[in-house]
Amino acid sequence: MKYIPDGLRRLWHRMGSPRWFYETTGSWVPWLAASAALLLGVGTVWGLAYAPPDYLQGDSFRIIYIHVPAAYLAQAGYMLMAVCGVVLLVWRMKLADMVMATVAPVGAAFTFLALATGSIWGKPTWGTYWIWDARITSVLILLFLYLGIMGLRRAIERPEAAGRACAILAIVGVINIPIIKYSVDWWMTLHQPATFSVTSAPAMPPVMWIPLLLNVLGFNLLFAVSVIQGTRTEVLLRERRTRWVTDLCRQERA
Amino acid sequence: MSHAVLDIRDLRCERDDRELFADFDLRLEAAQALQLRGPNGAGKTTLLRCIAGMHPEYEGSIRLLGVPVSGDQLLFVGHRPGISGLLSAADNLRWHLDLAGWRGSGGVVSAALERVGLIGYEEVPCQQLSAGQQRRVALARLALPTAEVPLWLLDEPFTALDDAGLQLVSGLMAQRLAGGGAILFTTHQPAPDLPGLSTRWIGAAS
C-alpha cells in the first residue's frame, strides 16, 4: 500500500465505509435500472421477434438470449464473491463482506435460471429435459457451491466469523471451478458427448449475436442493481446500532 | 526505551451486540501480577481472549513488549483444559512441548508432573483421572520449561483445586514472577498471596 498515491488510498478507505456506500450509491440505482430496462427491452424483443431462427434448432434457440447471460452471471457472481473474500481477509473491509453476503442468493438465483433454461432448451433439442451435458453438469455443481456458501453463512451465528468463513470457502471454491469445469469437459469426451450444446451455435450472424450482447449487458446492469440494493439493505442491518442508521429510520418515519 | 510486557490502549470490544469495554487501558510490567475481578459476564474471559488473539472483534491496540501479540510469547490456560482425555498426562505434556518447538530432554515432563503431584500417573489416560487431577495435568503446563514466556493468561486457574493445589499454583505463579514474567488472571476467589499483585475490577464495579 506504500506506493499507492495518497488520493487513491483515501478513496479506497472511503469505499470501505459502509455509510459512504449507502449514501453514494442511492442515486445510481434509478439510472442503472433504466439502462438495464432499455437494453433488455431492445435485446429481448429483437431476439424473440426479429432474429432469424437457427437452421438446426429452429426457434428454440431463442432461449440463449436468457440462458447465456444467466450462465455468465452465475460464474461472475461466484468470482465476485471470491474477490470480496480476498478483500475481506486481506484488508478486513467490512463492506466486502456485505457485498459477498448479498451476491450469494442473487448468484444462486441466476445459476438456477441458467440450469432451468438449459434444461428446458434440452427437451426440443435432445428430446429430454435432462442430459449430462458438460456445461449443464458444471452449472449444477456451481449451484451446489452457492448453496454451500449460503448454508455456511446461515449456520454461523456471529456475522463477523460467518463472513470470514464464507470468504475462505469462496476462495477454495473459485480455484476449484475451472478444475471442475475442465474435468467435467474431459469426462464428457470419454463418454458419449452431446452433439451440440446450447451455446455452441456455429458462427452466428450479427443479427443473432447483437441482441445477445445487448441482453448480456442488460443482465449485468440488472445484477448490479440487485447487488447494490441488497448491499444497501445489508449495510442498514449490520449498522443498525449506529447513530446515522437510527437517524435515517427516524426520518423515514416522518 | 523499555516496553511494558502488556500494554492495552483504547480497547473497545463488543460481544453479542453488547459493549464490554470502551476506552479500556491496561498496563502490566515485568514481575507484576494482575487479578481481574468482576461479575459473571463482565468480560474477564473475553479480555483474555482478546489478548490471546482469539476474539478479533475489538478496536484499540494490544501490544506485548512493544509489538503485536504473538502466540509463542504467551501461555494461555482457559476454561477448556487443553488436555486430551484419551491421551496420558505425559503424552499431553510432550505434545505441548512439541508445539513450542522444544528440543531439550523429555525428562522435563516427569519433573513437571512431579511438581503437580501426579507422580505414578504419567501413563494413565487423563479421562480416568479425577476432575482435580485433570486440572492438575492442565496446570502442569505451567511447570514446563516452555512456560518461560513473558506473559501468562490464566482464566480461573484455581477452580476445582484443593488447598494443596491452590498452594501449588500460587507457588508456580510466584516462581514465574520471580523469573521476570507477568501474569494476568481471573478468579472469583480472594487473591492468593503473591508478590507484586494488584487487583482490577471490571464490569459493574467500574
Added chain:
Amino acid sequence: MSFDSFGEFLAMGGHGFYVWWSYLLTVAVVGFVLIWPLWRRRRFLAEQRGRLRRADALGQQAEVESNAPEA
C-alpha cells in the same frame, strides 16, 4: 421480423411452450432478485420504527442512543 403473424410468434415454430416457459421463469427470477432486497429493507425499517416508537413511548430514548456510538 422473422414471423408473419402474432399467432406464429406465439407458436415459435412449434417450440412456443419451451421458449415461453423459459422467459416466464426468467421474469420470475428477475422479479425475485429485484424485489427481495427491497422487501428486506422494508421489513428492517418497519422493525426499527417499531423499536424506536417503543423506546419513545417508554421515554427511554436515551437507551437507544446510548447504544449508538458515533459512526
Added chain:
Amino acid sequence: MRASPGSEASLWVLFRGQLRRDLKLAFGQPSELANPLAFFVVVITLFPLGVSPEPGVLAGMAPGVLWIAALLATLLGLEALFRRDRDDGTLEQMVLRAQPLYLPVVARMLAHWMVTGLPLTLLAPVLGGMLNLAPEARLPLMLGLALGTPVLVLLGGVGAALTVGLRTGGVLLALLVLPLFVPVLILGVSAAELAGSGLDPTGPLLWLAAGTSFAITTVPFAIAAALRIGVETG
C-alpha cells in the same frame, strides 16, 4: 536449550509431535478406526444386492462404485476430525502456540489420511475383485485412490474446520465438500475405466498427482485460516 522459533529443527519437532499425538489418538480408539472401513465394505456389498449380481454389470460399474464408496467413507470420518480437539481446548492451544500453524495442520491431515485413505486404498483391490473389476484395472484403481484420497482428506479438512464450532455439523459439511470432490472422482474413476478397457491410464493419474501436490501445498493454509475462526469465542 529452547530452539529459536522457526529454526528447522523446531519445525520438525512441531510436525513430528503433532503426527505422533494424532496417531496415538487414532490408534487409541480402534472402533473409530474401523468404522469407515466397515462402512466402505458394507456399501460395496449393497451394490450387487441392489443393482445386479451379474458379473458383467458389476465390472462395468465397479470403478465408480468403489470411488463413490471411498468418497462417502472419507466424509464419514471428517465431522469428528477437529471437534474433539475443539471441545477439550487442545485446538485453541494448537492455533495459539504453533508457529507456523501450517505444519501441525499438515501433520493432522497426514495422520487422518493414514487411518482412513490409506486403508481404503489397500482394501480397494479386494473389494474390486468382489465386484469383478478387470484385473488390469486394479493397480490404476489403487494408484488413483492413493493419489486422490489425500486431496479428499484435505478438502474435507477445510469443510471440517469451517464447521467445527457449529451445531448443524454433518449435513452442511457434506454439502460444502462433496461438490469439491468432483474432479478427483472423475479422474480416479477414469483411470480405472481406461485401464479396464485396455487403454493407458497415465493421463488421469498424472493429473491426479498434480492435483495432490497442489492441494498439499495450498489447502492446509485454508484449513489453518478456518481453524483460527473456529477457536474464536462463540
